[in-house]
Each structure stands twice: as C-alpha cells, then as structure tokens.
Amino acid sequence: MASRWAGIRRGGAAVVLLLLTGCGVSIPADPQGTLERVSGGELRVGISHQPPWTDITGSEAPSGIEVDLVEEFAGAIDAEVAWTPGGEEQLMMQLQEDQLDMIVGGFTDSSPWTSHAALTTPYVETKGLDGSTAKHVMATVMGENEFTTTLEQFLLDQDVRL
Template identity: 55%
Template sequence: MSVIARSLAVAALLAVLATGCGPGFPRDPEGTLERVRGGELRAGVSESPPWTEVADSGRPSGLEVELVEEFAERVDAEVVWYPGSESHLIRSLEGGDLDVVVAGLTADSPWEQHAALTRPHTEIRTWDGRTEKLVLATRLGENGFLTELETFLVAREEGR
C-alpha cells in the first residue's frame, strides 16, 4: 500500500470515528440503554395536562406517559414512575437517578442546558397563535439511549 493510500485510509477511519459512526457509537458513558434493556426505565413525570397527568394513586396518564410506556415495551423494560416538579425531576435526571422526564416540555425549554431534549414528538398551536414543539428530556451524554428513544419516536411518527 502506498504512503498516499495509507494516509487516505487513516484519514477516512478518523473521519468515521469523529462523526460517531464507528463501532460502539453512539455511546452511553453511564450505560443507560444497556441497563434499561430488559430492566427498569426510571421515568420522572410532572403534571402538565393533557400531556401528563398524575392521579392521587400515583399512576400517571397522558400522551407522553403512553409514549414512554410504548418505548419501554420496545426495549423490554418495566417503567417505574417518579412524580415531582420539573426542577426536581431535571436535577434527578442530571444526577443519574432518572432516565427520562415527561412534563409537556417544549423544544425551547429552559432545561436544555441540563438535559438532552429529544426530537419533537408533537407540534401544537398555542392560544396566541405560536407553534410549540413538545419534547422529552433524557440525561446529557447518554447518546445511545437518546438515539434509541428518537428512533422510536421517528418510527412511531411514520407509522401514523
């Protein structure tokens, strides 16, 4: 192999690794997806009807709750729900105590510095005529888990 061909091969390999398309990418430094598959999906839920509602019994309902439960089925996980305020849930997500938070969050959420926001799962028109895109929140850096969740959201959208 010539020096030029070898240099091109090395450059191509580095480009693949730099874009995250190499083996084992995207990664979860804390192993979220691996832990959740066949295990437990820890989901925080904050009251935001009709997207999320928390009954006195602690059993949540709503569109985003259904999304998380469908995703959990896809990865063979059991959902354990943790109700709370948005700020408490996001702090718990940051600390690794939760895997996902549902709360009627929008794509321009102030939490984007503290959580990875998914692609929009729903678009709504507000009372004042604006369009808002609703998202779910996951732990920053757990890109394998985020990718799996977003792949689910895309497949669900295409299946409609």
C-alpha cells in the first residue's frame, strides 16, 4: 500500500512539473526580475570597508578583490555598477528595502546576516592565522534565485587566488 502512495505522489509531482514547464515558468526564478532589470542596466551594489576584499578609503573609486569580481560580473551581464558605501547594518537594511541588488565586504558563510540576505555559494577559501578556514560569499536579495545563481556560476568560474 505504501509503495502505491509513493508512486501516486511521484506521478503527481511529475504532472505538476510538466504543467509548470508548459506555462513557461522557469526555475530558478526572480519574482522581482532582478537579473532582467540589471542586465543591460544598473547593478546596485552596497560595499563595506574590508581590505583586501573591499577598500573604500579616500576619494578614489572602490578597489579590492570583490570589487574586481563585481566589475567583471557586471561586464558579463552588460551592467554598470552603482556603488553605495556604508556599514553592514545600513547596507543590509537597504538590501531588504530593495534599494540594493547585492552587497560585498569580505563576508564569509558564517555571516550573521543570513536572516537579511541570501548568501552565495562560497567562491574561495582562505586560511586564517590560527589555521581556521574562511569560505567567502557575497550577499544578494532573498528570493531572487535566478540572479543569485547567475552570480554564483560566474564566481565559481573565476580563479580567485590570494
């Protein structure tokens, strides 16, 4: 009897998947259309100071490892980067209020901001002076899965070395 119900559930799941495919629903999706909006447009990026990942000192343009990665990603989707410097808390609030598309600032996968942002898959690991491993990520708007997976794929295709 249990195997009969399992077969019915699998069949039902297959029907739902076929219906969604037939309706033109793509997975992953961006409910707010972030990837579509920024491609060929403006990529709004929050940046906090965390050398060597990000450096926003002085009157010059931002620099650092993650700044270079964001600029390359923007080029890959034909977007112009609009940088917004600030503290992490301020930037996370702007991300939640849809004023930013992503944030960089040397975040790791142990970031306390997981309730405020979607964190990418780690794209590089570093070793601390104490021998601990840090897995570096970037923060994006929650629920904008197509944008996040496109960024993740870009990051994973890079050869980031320190």
